[in-house]
Amino acid sequence: MSGGSHIEYFRLQGARILLAPYEYDGLPDDETTWQHGLAPTLRALYVAEHGEGRTLYEVAHQLRMAADLFSTHLKDGEETTPRALKRIPAAATRERTPAVLRDIATYVERWSKIEGKLEAHPGPWELSHRFPRLKQVLTIYFGQDGLAYEGETEDMPEAEGVRTWINDDVHPNCVWELPGTVAECYEALALFTDEVSLDRFFTHLNMGSGYMPWLEFLPMFAQECINHMREHHPSRESLILP
Structure with missing residues (x-):
């Protein structure tokens, strides 16, 4: 993907995330149906917004x-879909797609005012949005056939895999990545208590x-991140409020 295409694609990433449940089947024309289907992702985006993620108003835009x-x-009548619209589903009745998308945008803008919006019990799809950093590293390094398993035995502790990830994939940008990773570890422990x-x-x-x-791995993972920060990125005056 070229630089220009990359920019075009990701300028609508918030909309793409919201509409992901309908990527393969298309958006329903019926408002009640898509309201129900988008509810889990809307809740996930709402929670992310309160963690300084993109706002629902940005998604609506x-x-x-x-x-x-x-x-x-x-x-x-173009034959080729614009790069920005890749993986953004059309409506079941294709010619109604612009109208359906605008209806969804209006609904998203008003969603924060809906009573009972957070009463439902969140499922795996919804909760997965809370762990973007862990999802990447625990799939690549510790998932099935992950990098941390290459040549690994039970005598080689997982902590070495965490340090490998930090040194190879994160350092020197640790100030930006590791504190959020630590937070995700403890959020998982708060959500799933056994x-x-x-x-x-x-x-x-996966x-x-x-x-x-997991009850041992996640605290260890967080502590390895903290240890790296203390050793290689000690607090400086620029990080401390006056």
């Missing part, structure tokens, strides 16, 4: 941008903890 692109695309629920959740997402139980 991206949905309207997608609607405008679909309008132009349909009017011109080994069975931790294992079911992370295994469902994440691994090596040979260690």
Whole structure:
């Protein structure tokens, strides 16, 4: 993907994340149906917004941008889908796509005012949005056939795999990445308070903890991140408020 194409694609990433449940089947024309189907992702985006992620207003704006692109695309009868619209689903009735996207945008803007919006029990798809850093590292390094397993035995502790990840993939940008990773470790421990629920959740997402139980692995993972910060990135005056 070229630099320009890369920018075009990711300028609508918030809309793409919201609409992901309908990527393969298309957006339903019926408002009640898509409201129900988008509820888990909306809740996930709402929680992310309160963690300084993109706001629902930004997502709504991206949905309207997608609607405008679909309008132009349909009017011109182009054979090739614009890069920005890749993996953004059309409506079941394709010509209604701009209207459906604008209806969803209006709904997203008003969603924060909906009573009972957080009463539902979150499922794995929804909760997975809370762990973007862990999802990447625990799939690549500790998932099935992960890098941390190459040549590894039970005598080689998982802590070495964590240090390998930090040194190879994160350092020297640790100030930006590791504190959030530590937070995700402890958020997982707060959400899933026993080994069975931790294992079911992370295994469902193809994440691994090596040979260690999750209740031991996650605190160890967080501590390795903290140890690296203390050793290589001690607090400086620029990081401390006056």
